[in-house]
Amino acid sequence: MGSPEPLKKDPVTSTPPATGTETITPRIGVFVCHCGSNIAGVVDCPKVTESASKMPGVVVARDNKYTCSDLGQEEIVKAIVEAKVDRVVIASCSPRMHEPTFRACIQRAGLNPYVLHMVNIREQCSWVHNQEKERATEKAIDLVRMGVSKAARLMPLEAREVPVEPKALVVGGGVAGIQAALDLGNMGFKVYLVESKPSIGGVMAQLDKTFPTGDCAICILAPKMVELARHPNVTLLSYSEVEEVKGYIGNYEVKVRRKARYVHEDKCVGCGVCAEVCPVKVDNEFDMGFGKRKAIYVPFPQAVPLKYTIDRENCLHFKTGKCLLCVKECTNKAIDHKMEDEVLDLKVGTIIVATGFQTYVPMKKGVYKYWEYENVITALELERLLNASGPTGGHLIRPSDQKTPRRVAFIQCVGSRNKKIDRNYCSRVCCMYAIKNAQIIKEHEPDTEITVYYNDIRAFGKGFEELYHRVREEFGVEFFRGRPAKLSENRETKSIMIRAEETLLNKITEREFDLIVLSVGLLPSEGSKRIGKTLGLSLSSDGFFAEAHPKLRPVDTATDGVFLAGCAQSPKDIPDSVAQAKAAASSAAAIMFSGKVKIEPLTVEVDESLCVGCGLCVELCPYGAPELIQNAEGRTRARIVEALCHGCGTCAASCPQNAITAKQFTDEQICSELTAALSQNGHGKNGNKKAEEGV
């Protein structure tokens, strides 16, 4: 990453001036938490408290049933004021959850929030040593001793604030991206929505109807798409890619490549005369290859923006240098074959990633013979065949002979819940879309026999179980518990025989069907990998983007100011995607409304007199925080962009000159912890000596 403005030292801080921290001998307060029985069930907390009270510098030591409760916090505040405490050690849980709680707590007592040290005696002691209570108590005492030793050397730090650009970038124009952009736009923020395809709408635009209510997908989506395109606060950048993202929360600099569509968006009115005269016919990706489109096209009639795009690979002019029929016909002179990619520079405060999903593509030599038998199709192909605006006008046919199939089988869990292909997760929508499609087929052709080969049916959402019940009761759809083992085609009729064990009957069955529909699972979209890399997002084990906390921060990412919405985070249905988009929009808005963000002061510092400008830190930093600059004397030196620094300490540990110091993790502080750890309990004086020599 590059060089955002260095932070000015002045924009200050809501933290009150630290009191009492100038005293030379630290006055340390130790608070030991029982965490109900989580800690006290294993560790003898009163004993830990008693030992702590005898440690050097400790003026007060208390234990408490729930330190994080209001009562517990009040006790800390009271003890700090009464005993004039100026350093605080809290022995409780991991700092991940409650460090902010306790920082605010000691701030209320008039201390600098950074003179707090949390000792983790839950995750790192009581939970892992629940079989050895006495030794766990010993370890807890050791950990507290280390904490006390470090706390004595803590320095007060000041949190800084940076301004936030009140603009947002939404990556991905599916239903989640559209919803997030609309919400932010309605709140009055400027939004850029980047979509890589010629039209927004995502996969939802391809669907026929939606479960469980049976609303027509495009009928409920199209109004939103139009609203978005007309929204005064939203800039729609379709047929574009995010190239590069630099900066930090509140101040992201984004480069967006607008791919050349060879049609000027401002001139094209979407009349379609160009497509009429275009002589090139190719498969339409939007119709999953069942329908045709021209080389100049809009993917579907309701496309937004309704601007034509030339497909460079198939256009006759790009192939032969001739043709140009479309240019002759276009009355607005919108078509320009010489158009080139354009790169836009945007500045935004927050980013919402809604890159969505793609469906699993069955294996070339797989059991389900998707690539060998014509009458094996995927669920998304079925959606297009059932769609009233699809290639068959909503009339279900089978590909081999264009006839209406009489017997249809759905095969569930294709590309999901399969360890063999490293897809262990459930895609969460396949059960319901198969049930919904079974219902639609039955409504079109009531005589169709439908069998669903399932393993488990997951009908957990609102109205899902009712739909599952309805297709059985009203439509007589048969559910067959078993995973098909073998598919074989009748060469003449092109019908397909499925062999499977009906596991509830304990019998192997062989049955023939006219059409097989594979209920394919959901995968992270192709483009999401690149976006993830650009933004430094981490992935969950299933390959989708990881949220910051699975329960309490489900739309946040580890990168501040970047949020997730929709299937980019995990497979989900439309209501969940919309809900998450709204959550992401309001999380992003919260930052932009306040206009400024606090930057953690736990960063690193470079001692310019020691730095030789080798640049090792620049190479190693995962956040792009260090940069090389020329100082006043014209020498190359490293400088840290504080807003980007996460305080991980990688640079400090690797600096060959020891020029970099991580605040709150200085060599002195860490060595004091080590010394304390080795000073007693049979580790003896030797250990102590060695540690000191090490210092």
Next chain:
Amino acid sequence: MGEVEKTFISGLKEELVEEKVIDESQLDPNFAKEIKKYGGKDVMTCLQCGNCTGVCPISLKIDYKTRSIIKYCQFGLRTYTLGTRWVCATCYRCYEHCPADINPAEVMIALRHIAVREGVIPPFIKVAATNLVRYGQSVKPDDEINKIRKELGLEDIHVFDPGYKKVLREIRVLVHASKYDKLIGIEDEVKV
């Protein structure tokens, strides 16, 4: 009907005797762990999808369901797995298809280990083991086999090939040293 086939069917008879109600006394909660000990994968992860049964060449011919054996193993219904565990041909087709990445064929092998140690040895195993130490091959080349070979235009197969003698001795030493003879109960055949 050949001798081997006869012994196969007789091994299945136990399976036909089923209890109406299964109570807790029949369940062995540590059965899955025991299978793991003898080299099977964790049967508890089985999804019961039935893919293994569908691809099993044996399941097509006789009343043998790979999936239900795995279910018995999950339950800990020891006695139910007694007969059928021997019919698996270990072709590993079930393993190829298993979405839970269990290896049912190796579960069957583990079940055989357990059975033999419990003293449940079907007669044909003894026959095969005896053949092995006697003739150096587990299927005895008898007249029946030679007749089929003749139809196929192949030569007769001879048991006592002179080169076999040395090999035969080595097999016996191995069988004895690994205490396999004692386990199966063919000590009399192995004289080292």
